[in-house]
Amino acid sequence: MLGGIYMSRKIQLLIGLQLALSVIMWFYSFGVNFNNERIWLLLLAVNLIVFSAIIYILMKEFLVSEK
Amino acid sequence: MNDLLESGEQTEGSYSITLKPVSRKQLRFDYWTGLFVLAGIIFEAITGPLLLFYYQAGNPYGSTVSIISTVPLGGIILTAHLYMAYAVILILFVHMFRNYFVGAYRGAWRWAQWIIGLLLFLVVYSIAIIGYILPEYYISVDAVHITITLIERSIVGRVFPALASFLVSALVGNATTAQAWQHFLAMHAILLTGLAFVLIAVHFFLFEKSGIHQVEKAVPDEKPVPVMPVSMLNSLFLAFAFIAIVLVFSALFPQGLLTAYGVPQYGLLPFPDWYLMPVYKMMDVAGLGLSTGGVPFLGILVVIAFLVPFLDRYKGSLPLDRPLFTAMGIFVILFLASMTLWGYAQPGLSQTRLLTLAMFGGMVFVSTVSVYAMKYARRDLHE
Numbered sequence: 001m002l003g004g005i006y007m008s009r010k011i012q013l014l015i016g017l018q019l020a021l022s023v024i025m026w027f028y029s030f031g032v033n034f035n036n037e038r039i040w041l042l043l044l045a046v047n048l049i050v051f052s053a054i055i056y057i058l059m060k061e062f063l064v065s066e067k
Numbered sequence: 068m069n070d071l072l073e074s075g076e077q078t079e080g081s082y083s084i085t086l087k088p089v090s091r092k093q094l095r096f097d098y099w100t101g102l103f104v105l106a107g108i109i110f111e112a113i114t115g116p117l118l119l120f121y122y123q124a125g126n127p128y129g130s131t132v133s134i135i136s137t138v139p140l141g142g143i144i145l146t147a148h149l150y151m152a153y154a155v156i157l158i159l160f161v162h163m164f165r166n167y168f169v170g171a172y173r174g175a176w177r178w179a180q181w182i183i184g185l186l187l188f189l190v191v192y193s194i195a196i197i198g199y200i201l202p203e204y205y206i207s208v209d210a211v212h213i214t215i216t217l218i219e220r221s222i223v224g225r226v227f228p229a230l231a232s233f234l235v236s237a238l239v240g241n242a243t244t245a246q247a248w249q250h251f252l253a254m255h256a257i258l259l260t261g262l263a264f265v266l267i268a269v270h271f272f273l274f275e276k277s278g279i280h281q282v283e284k285a286v287p288d289e290k291p292v293p294v295m296p297v298s299m300l301n302s303l304f305l306a307f308a309f310i311a312i313v314l315v316f317s318a319l320f321p322q323g324l325l326t327a328y329g330v331p332q333y334g335l336l337p338f339p340d341w342y343l344m345p346v347y348k349m350m351d352v353a354g355l356g357l358s359t360g361g362v363p364f365l366g367i368l369v370v371i372a373f374l375v376p377f378l379d380r381y382k383g384s385l386p387l388d389r390p391l392f393t394a395m396g397i398f399v400i401l402f403l404a405s406m407t408l409w410g411y412a413q414p415g416l417s418q419t420r421l422l423t424l425a426m427f428g429g430m431v432f433v434s435t436v437s438v439y440a441m442k443y444a445r446r447d448l449h450e
Contacts, residue, residue: 037139037140038143040140041140041318042319046311048311048314051307052304052307055307056300062293
């Protein structure tokens with residue numbers, strides 16, 4: 001249970017990973033310039049992949065609970 | 068009215084708008100090709116206005132350079148906008164051919180969905196072409212010249228010269244850079260994009276009316292999954308994963324600036340983006356080029372595509388149950404692929420009619436014989 005909402009361990013881990021990535025992106029954004037903005041975009045893309053993984057696992061869990 | 072609201076009685080009307088539920092088996096990857104196109108177009112509609120803040124129609128190349136080199140994150144947004152456009156066109160072909168081969172254009176309202184889809188294809192192609200005109204590269208200005216020539220020398224342009232000159236002035240105005248590029252910007256960002264969103268709305272409405280096209284025989288007692296959250300989460304997952312993949316490509320391979328128009332360069336042979344290569348190579352057919360042969364041939368293909376729902380009279384809906392249309396689809400794929408490769412191998416090199424006809428004959432032969440051979444092989448297996 002997290003704040004009264006049930007979450008599986010997998011989703012908790014992935015949300016943690018996403019938060020960590022977001023924090024890195026936040027600090028990185030202070031030093032972003034024309035030479036390294038591609039790395040920032042890569043971090044954004046990885047963050048989006050983690051987000052879509054969370055959504056996928058959520059969908060699978062709903063499907064299992066539907067059975 | 069207030070009395071009615073306070074009484075709490077339920078009157079007739081829609082209390083909830085629902086999307087058509089899908090079954091568990093329909094959460095397949097290949098059933099959702101249209102979703103990728105929609106996700107891509109929404110991504111373009113978000114990144115486009117960000118570029119519009121800095122793009123100047125009066126100074127197209129200069130403002131593109133400044134977007135890449137002075138605007139924070141401008142270069143990667145421009146790259147992502149371009150790569151997503153490529154991805155949209157690629158997935159558009161996948162979506163169209165997939166629905167063609169499974170016969171998804173057959174049904175009560177599906178024929179209308181097919182025709183609106185084809186219109187959308189043409190509109191999205193026009194938006195893409197104008198998109199690569201916008202930075203005023205060498206190939207951009209070349210594309211404008213070719214478009215004007217196509218309008219003026221086509222059959223329509225020759226029969227109705229007044230219409231041709233109206234279309235040309237609608238396209239480029241008084242032909243100064245400032246006015247022509249203002250027109251392109253208006254078409255790219257407002258007119259054609261607005262039209263595309265109206266068509267998407269109708270296309271999607273018709274999709275909701277008919278539901279997902281079932282390739283195999285539908286299982287009648289298949290339990291639907293809830294639209295919210297399962298189907299919605301599935302759509303979100305596919306859309307975000309698709310956008311993330313395109314962003315990875317944008318980060319790894321940023322777009323470089325092409326040669327500006329007006330910069331003299333020895334031996335520069337302008338050739339277009341990959342999705343226009345078949346049209347470009349068709350123009351190289353000697354004597355069958357711009358106005359009389361190559362491009363009208365593509366026009367005939369488009370007209371046949373519009374008529375497909377009315378021409379297809381086969382009973383079955385599997386590809387081998389409709390051999391003629393399957394063979395036609397394979398011919399078009401072979402045609403597009405070979406003309407693209409040929410265009411990159413020998414850009415601008417004229418080819419004889421005989422060579423072109425021999426090549427087309429070969430492609431017709433291969434597609435027809437292979438499909439009919441498979442059809443008869445299948446029949447022999449079942450006997």
